Amino acid sequence: MLHAERLTKSVTSGERTLTILHDLSLSVAAGESVAILGKSGAGKSTLLGLLAGLDTPTDGELNLFGHPLSRLDEDGRASLRAGRVGFVFQNFQLLPTLSALENVLLPLELSPRAGETDTAAQWLTRVGLGERQGHLPKQLSGGEQQRVAIARAFVSDPELVFADEPTGNLDPDTGAQIIDLLFELNHQAGTTLILVTHDHALARRCDRCLRLIDGRLDAFDPHTLASDTLESEEAKT
Amino acid sequence: MSNLNARLALRSLKRDLRAADVRALFVALMLAVAASTMIAFFLDRLDRGLERQASQMLGGDVVLEQRDPFSEDLRTQLEDAGFTLSDQVDLVSMISRGDRFQPASLKAVDDIYPHYGTSMVDLGEGTEQVASGPPAGEAWADPRLAQLIDIEIGDSVQVGQTELTISGIIEREADQSGGFGSFNPRLMLNTADLEATGLIQEGSRVEFEILAAGPPQALDAVQGLLNELRRDGVEVSDVRVDQPQLGNALERAESYLGLAGLAAVLLAGVAVAMSTRRYVERHLDTAALLRCFGASQHQLVVIFSIQLLGLALVASLLGAILGLAGQAALLWLLASFLPMTLPPPGIMPLGLGVLTAFAVLIGFAGPTLLRIKRVSALKVLRRELDPLPPAAWLVVSVASLVFGGLLWLYSGSLPLAMALLVGGAALLGVLWGISMLLLNGVLRGVQALSGKGPWSQALRLGGRQLGRRRQAGLGQLMAFSVTFFAMAMIVLVRGDLLNTWQDQLPDDTPNYFAINIQPSERDDFENVVSPRAEAQSELYPMVRGRVISINDQDPREAVRPDARGDNSLRRELNLTWQAEVPEGNEIVAGEWFADDEGADEQQGWMNEVDATAQAVPVPISVEDGLAERLGLTLGDQITFAVGSDEITTEITSLRSLNWDSFRPNFFVIFPPEVLESFGHSYITAFFLPEEEQSLINQLVRDFPGVSLLNVEAILGQVRDVLTQVTRAVELVLILVLLAGVSVLYAALTASRPVRAHESGLLRVFGAGETMISRIQGAEFALLGLASGLLGAALAELATAVLYLYLLDLAPRVHPELWLALPIGGALLIGVIGHGLSRSLRKQAPAASLGLLGEA
Structure with a gap:
């Protein structure tokens, strides 16, 4: 499904070069759920961007759905994602001028399945917002907006879903509900899930956890540590 | 997608x-x-x-005018191009009723007249719109003519050798532009009666016109022909070029x-x-x-x-x-x-x-x-x-x-x-x-x-x-x-x-023109008008003169080819003389007549004008628009026929002026004295306030020979x-x-x-x-x-x-x-x-x- 080999990402600012990701390798199998943990500024979002083909590595190879991303230009990578990759973002990223239903329809519109309004409506019902299809994002609470975003991530039956801090903007109770929903749908659809978070509890729900420290990935068992210990351990490094 | x-x-x-x-x-x-x-x-x-309005004012989309009848060949060419033709003949002749005689400007129209628009004619039941000219045997007079020879609808007038019945008083002609080019009162008749009048003879002053109406394509098709006609000395008015001066x-x-x-x-x-x-x-x-x-x-x-x-x-x-x-x-x-x-x-x-x-x-x-x-x-x-x-x-x-x-x-x-x-x-x-x-x-x-x-x-x-x-x-x-x-x-x-x-048009813009004021009446007229009228312009002397040669050549040969049919070469011009540049005129080239300088030289041409064998040309000032049209510049010599004399002149200045000013304007101005010995009359313009309108009746009574033109309507427009x-x-x-x-x-x-x-x-x-x-x-x-x-x-x-x-x-x-x-x-x-x-x-x-x- 996804295979990264010796990924490096550096940014140059003036004469200084800052390496964010360093010789990083990773393989994710179909149907697997992987959590990537790390403190703020560790480069989690950079890694997610690379894995999803939103950005290009400075060095290294990345294979997505069997296609080497380095050989594709930006448009090629975009068309690889179309209909096959779903996203859930920390700040929901709903289009403010589109209704809940229209937001869910958006990925379908960009795939050959355009106009499947029924499918979109069913997904809204599955996330518990069947009655609120016509509402605009600003008429929905944070939790409800994230539900719409989850419906949008799954509506095109993607093979792979990326989630970037999906509970980061939500209170703990709402966050817990969202996580339940995300994993339930993921489970039902058999989708591969790559989740970036610093929420230990969320990471624990995944099949596998990886920790991003100093630009490298380490395997990590979330069951062995409580969330606060993780934070303190990270603080030491 | x-x-x-x-x-x-x-x-x-x-x-x-x-x-x-x-x-x-x-x-x-x-x-x-x-x-x-x-x-x-x-x-x-x-x-x-x-x-469209220009066509109406011109009387057609193309109007051709010359001294001789037009050839059948030309008519065929125009008709083939898609034009409908209407004939018109203009001439000045004396008309009479009983013992009253009056020179009138005759306009003979055919049954197609007018191509566009309507005339305002009183046919006996008040003024109405009429889309035709008078039928054969009848004629329409304008109110001035009716007043001058005291005719009413139903009366007969003698025109040349025939008698016509006045069947209408014509207030406005369908194809009359706002100006007042003709100083003679109008009589409109049918072309069918022309022959009977016997007025069309060898040497008589007659203008033959073809008024052609047709679509733009027809106009495009005959452009070459029109240019040829212009070079042949035919006056050609083209609706696209000669739009009326609004x-x-x-x-x-x-x-x-x-x-x-x-x-x-x-x-x-x-x-x-x-x-x-x-x-x-x-x-x-x-x-x-x-x-x-x-x-x-x-x-x-x-x-x-x-x-x-x-x-x-x-x-x-x-x-x-x-x-x-x-x-x-x-x-x-x-x-x-x-x-x-x-x-x-x-x-x-x-x-x-x-x-x-x-x-x-x-x-x-x-x-x-x-x-x-x-x-x-x-x-x-x-x-x-x-x-x-x-x-x-x-x-x-x-x-x-x-x-x-x-x-x-x-x-x-x-x-x-x-x-x-x-x-x-x-x-x-x-x-x-x-x-x-x-x-x-x-x-x-x-x-x-x-x-x-x-x-x-x-x-x-x-x-x-x-x-x-x-x-x-x-x-x-x-x-x-x-x-x-x-x-x-x-x-x-x-x-x-x-x-x-x-x-440009202040409140006291002149609303009356008085023309044909005789030198003997000049002071009396001025004394009557001045106290009651406002913004009266000067009294300009006016002498009629015809251009007979330019730089010793036939005028038609000397001017630009496309100006050969120009009105100024075919008609008499109103010449005036002035010591100062008239109000509203501006010298754009050359110099105005010197006051003292060159007095000897002036004496020279003065004497020679008197002696008729003139060697030193008289300096004149010409309107710049006319000069441009004819292709004239400073130093060009123009010879005018005034009465039976010939006067050779030289252009020493060009003037720009505003034709919309409602004041007397002249194409050619002479220095003082040269023309005074020729028969002349005066023209002036003045503003008469509403409450002074009674002056007009007095003027008509006291100065019967003076023509008064009311331009209030044009001014209002x-x-x-x-x-x-x-x-x-x-x-x-x-x-x-x-x-x-x-x-x-x-x-x-x-x-x-x-x-x-x-x-x-x-x-x-x-x-x-x-x-x-x-x-x-x-x-x-x-x-x-x-x-x-x-x-x-x-x-x-x-x-x-x-x-x-x-x-x-x-x-x-x-x-x-x-x-x-x-x-x-x-x-x-x-x-x-x-x-x-x-x-x-x-x-x-x-x-x-x-x-x-x-x-």
């Missing part, structure tokens, strides 16, 4: 209509189209209408309307550019998200282009409807002087309007829109990753190119468009530099404020905010100053146009034209002002998120609503002040150029501008900007700060 893009685009557009920038964009495009279509519709119909007023008004339309389009363009910027910024997140979901760059461009084009289409349709309504309003305002049957609106202006909308959109929004294409999908994760805005030079260049194209399209002149464009680009560069200096100056001035009061503090803080966003501030400064400039220019030009028009054109100009002015307001709105909308962020920060740092309100007010006012100053400078410069080269007015400085624009600008931008920001100030800081991110 394209279906899908369209659906996606239109769906978002529907939702987007609530956004301020989309509304601003929509309104700006709509105004651009409304302004351009309204003016294009109007000018198109007016032009076609005027051509005066400069209408011509200037047309220039003005075109100018105002372009100003509105330019303003709308600026508004489009500003709102597109905000539109694109607001949609960067959407674009990134679409990229994330797999949309290609091409798809993004298609989606957003469809959105904008959809917007443009609806806006241009609405704009076109507004434009149609607007031109109907313009026509309604101008209705009473336009021909009754104005052709319906054509399809061309509509196309022009839509084309304008799309051109404005592509030119002013295109480069900015392409920014969307460059958005990175990664922006969904890292918000700060905005693609760089397009380079300012690119935006300005593309917009200038497109605007230049529109200039070309509207003006039809590539050099003019290029000149305006290059001038505009240079101006923009200078403007940028000056704006920078000005902004720095104003900001420095504000920082130097030492007051401790809340307003001084607000000004300092507002100034600092403006200074922090210098680039954005500069952009706004330029947009506002261009707006103020365009608005000011349109207002200024309107004011100066109206003043010039009013000066010209005044009406001015009043109505003024109203049309005002209507267009409103449109330009609206376009200006749309720019202000668009600019203020564009800067809203940044301001929201700033006011949010200020709130967090403890500033109260009053303080923020003052700071924002101060910032806007400073921006308005600087824009006003710059706008005033620009407007002053541009109006001077316009007056000199386009509108033919004298340039002047407008001190009121330098006060009104900066103060007005500060107030306008201050109040509107402050008002639009009200909701931001009411927002909780968190919301304001969030607004920047969530856009």
